[in-house]
Amino acid sequence: MSKEKIKKMRDIPFERLLASGTAMCAGCGALEALHQIYDILGKNTVFVNAAGCMTLLSVYPFTPFRGSWLYTSMASAPAAAQGIRDALDILIEKKRIKPKDNMQVVVLAGDGSSYGMGLSAASAAIERNLDFIYICYDNEGYGNTGQQYSDATPHAARTSTSKSLTGFQYYKKDIFAIWAAHKPAYAATIIGSDPLDLAKKVEKAKNMKGAKLILALSPCPTGWTFHSNETVKIGKLAVETGIWPLKEYADGKIVHTKIPRERKPVEEYLKIQGRFKHLFEPQRNDKLIAEIQNEVDKYWGHYNH
Amino acid sequence: MYRIRLHGRGGQGIKTAGRILGEALFLEKYEVQDAPRYGAERRGAPIFSYVRAGKKPINERGIILHPGLVVVADETLIEIPAAGVFQGIAENTVFFICSNESSDFWRKRLGIDSQIITLSQSEEYDTALDFHYNSSVCVGAAGRLLGVISKESLKQAIEEELSVFEKTVIEKNIEISLKAYDELSSYEGIVKRGVGISADSYRRLNWVEPPFEGADISAPAIYDSGTSELALTGLWRTLRPVVNKELCALCWHLCGSFCPDSAIYLDEDGAPQIDYEHCKGCLICVMQCPRRAISVEAEHKKTKEAKGA
Numbered sequence: 056m057s058k059e060k061i062k063k064m065r066d067i068p069f070e071r072l073l074a075s076g077t078a079m080c081a082g083c084g085a086l087e088a089l090h091q092i093y094d095i096l097g098k099n100t101v102f103v104n105a106a107g108c109m110t111l112l113s114v115y116p117f118t119p120f121r122g123s124w125l126y127t128s129m130a131s132a133p134a135a136a137q138g139i140r141d142a143l144d145i146l147i148e149k150k151r152i153k154p155k156d157n158m159q160v161v162v163l164a165g166d167g168s169s170y171g172m173g174l175s176a177a178s179a180a181i182e183r184n185l186d187f188i189y190i191c192y193d194n195e196g197y198g199n200t201g202q203q204y205s206d207a208t209p210h211a212a213r214t215s216t217s218k219s220l221t222g223f224q225y226y227k228k229d230i231f232a233i234w235a236a237h238k239p240a241y242a243a244t245i246i247g248s249d250p251l252d253l254a255k256k257v258e259k260a261k262n263m264k265g266a267k268l269i270l271a272l273s274p275c276p277t278g279w280t281f282h283s284n285e286t287v288k289i290g291k292l293a294v295e296t297g298i299w300p301l302k303e304y305a306d307g308k309i310v311h312t313k314i315p316r317e318r319k320p321v322e323e324y325l326k327i328q329g330r331f332k333h334l335f336e337p338q339r340n341d342k343l344i345a346e347i348q349n350e351v352d353k354y355w356g357h358y359n360h
Numbered sequence: 361m362y363r364i365r366l367h368g369r370g371g372q373g374i375k376t377a378g379r380i381l382g383e384a385l386f387l388e389k390y391e392v393q394d395a396p397r398y399g400a401e402r403r404g405a406p407i408f409s410y411v412r413a414g415k416k417p418i419n420e421r422g423i424i425l426h427p428g429l430v431v432v433a434d435e436t437l438i439e440i441p442a443a444g445v446f447q448g449i450a451e452n453t454v455f456f457i458c459s460n461e462s463s464d465f466w467r468k469r470l471g472i473d474s475q476i477i478t479l480s481q482s483e484e485y486d487t488a489l490d491f492h493y494n495s496s497v498c499v500g501a502a503g504r505l506l507g508v509i510s511k512e513s514l515k516q517a518i519e520e521e522l523s524v525f526e527k528t529v530i531e532k533n534i535e536i537s538l539k540a541y542d543e544l545s546s547y548e549g550i551v552k553r554g555v556g557i558s559a560d561s562y563r564r565l566n567w568v569e570p571p572f573e574g575a576d577i578s579a580p581a582i583y584d585s586g587t588s589e590l591a592l593t594g595l596w597r598t599l600r601p602v603v604n605k606e607l608c609a610l611c612w613h614l615c616g617s618f619c620p621d622s623a624i625y626l627d628e629d630g631a632p633q634i635d636y637e638h639c640k641g642c643l644i645c646v647m648q649c650p651r652r653a654i655s656v657e658a659e660h661k662k663t664k665e666a667k668g669a
């Protein structure tokens with residue numbers, strides 16, 4: 056018997072739990088995913104937020120949340136989550152709070168934190184099988200400080216610290232594989248432009264015990280340079296070109312939840328973002344575009360569905 | 361000393377405009393200070409930058425309280441008290457508003473006697489839709505109104521400050537700046553230098569010393585929920601989405617799911633409504649509605665209609 060109730064769009068709750076009035080940029084893809092996630096997690100959620108754009112959600116005396124929120128340094132959100140989890144468990148055991156008032160402990164962290172500075176703390180928390188959900192909103196750079204490159208920046212993207220004609224010289228780290236290698240309870244990739252896939256995965260994570268990763272590619276109009284009205288279009292293209300595979304890990308298996316039948320050329324995703332403009336203007340860089348396409352083809356060839 | 365304050369929205373290049381102006385004044389052998397003030401630090405949110413320039417070392421610090429020139433890159437900011445466009449203005453403060461409306465229109469609207477200069481004579485700017493270049497218009501205009509910046513210095517300053525961009529971008533910005541510079545030739549040097557403020561006239565601020573409290577009171581803990589709704593981010597918007605209920609297929613909440621800001625709610629018919637107090641005008645809903653039931657209107661037209669102007 057499955058505990059999952061969400062099967063189609065109309066099953067998704069539309070509570071708008073995350074209040075409006077936050078300081079995120081117009082068209083922020085991370086906020087788009089977060090407000091969908093929050094509607095499914097519900098009010099009994101405590102967020103542990105590593106420094107990044109999202110820590111500006113809650114700036115005294117304003118908060119968009121309906122419950123608790125804690126601000127931590129970039130590297131220590133999973134450790135703080137452990138402390139909160141332990142405190143809640145002790146309070147329940149001592150009957151100082153009722154089991155029905157238990158809360159889901161949720162880390163909210165950017166890619167700079169999740170792929171880099173905070174990875175060691177996350178690894179240790181998974182190892183201890185901490186019962187928590189880890190949401191990483193991945194805008195592929197240090198958004199809050201002006202989009203410097205991070206370990207999640209894709210090859211060839213321009214960032215404020217990779218301004219050469221060929222952009223960022225290294226490659227995006229596969230954090231999903233790193234999490235999966237830890238054998239956590241659950242790990243999934245999501246995107247705000249696919250609310251149903253997102254809802255199903257978050258609902259699954261919510262009903263499981265142990266360490267769970269929700270990894271959201273988060274198109275960022277400011278850092279990626281595109282018009283704020285294109286956030287969803289770019290999100291959909293990331294999936295349709297195969298650049299952002301929607302998948303989940305559970306019970307030692309990785310399953311793709313959406314396999315693009317005919318993958319669009321990566322070019323369609325790249326050419327509408329300012330951070331890849333140098334691949335097309337003033338001269339087309341066929342070599343780099345082909346290299347990016349090749350990486351994607353290799354990935355899907357490997358899974359060969 | 362010249363004291364210039366430039367107002368705009370995050371993403372419109374106001375910080376860069378301040379730097380260009382500062383650089384141009386520097387090239388004209390002025391001592392210069394320029395800095396941005398970010399506020400919400402987000403695209404669309406009001407920000408300003410300021411420039412001081414004088415022939416002697418500048419000892420003044422902090423934001424400019426008594427500007428000689430106020431430049432407004434985005435006229436929708438005038439409605440917004442929090443943007444602080446009118447902060448510290450005096451009779452001799454000159455305004456440049458990047459707007460196609462006439463000076464008279466703005467003087468009446470604002471009920472002030474100050475010298476207000478706009479672009480009403482020129483045909484080509486669409487200040488609402490082409491706002492990417494508003495900051496370049498402002499730089500050119502400010503350069504002319506100050507009357508101490510030559511065309512060459514202006515051009516060189518733009519080239520230097522925009523050097524990370526492609527040539528075509530730089531050229532377009534120079535072209536737009538110089539056009540504004542040329543058009544305002546009759547106002548050359550209209551901005552007067554403000555007098556230096558001596559340290560003797562400095563009045564101590566009336567700080568309130570709060571009593572020392574325990575952590576349960578003094579820590580910045582928020583005990584209420586959803587208080588961010590008190591922040592009216594609808595003020596960031598320059599374009600507004602408008603739902604046509606007739607076309608809406610009541611697909612329930614596709615637009616509402618995509619709206620990052622929870623600014624779309626459902627009315628009693630289950631039809632989406634926009635919360636204009638908070639909608640930031642990203643326009644994702646307009647792009648994503650499968651029935652194209654959401655259209656776009658310029659915000660400044662809307663406010664003018666409302667005021668019957």
Ligand SMILES: Cc1ncc(C[n+]2csc(CCOP(=O)(O)OP(=O)(O)O)c2C)c(N)n1
Pocket residue numbers: 106107108109128129130164165166167168169194196197198199200205
């Ligand atoms: C140890 C440390 N170094 C630097 C900073 C400054 N800082 C604040 S937010 C941020 C960017 C974080 O990037 P990411 O985790 O990707 O989140 P985003 O800003 O993209 O939302 C940085 C570098 C910090 N808070 N702590």
Ligand code: SF4
Pocket residue numbers: 078079080082083084085086108194198199273274275276277278
């Ligand atoms: S910089 Fe990017 S991730 Fe950060 S608030 Fe803006 S759009 Fe969102």
Ligand SMILES: [Mg+2]
Pocket residue numbers: 107165166167192193194195196197198199205
């Ligand atoms: Mg980031």
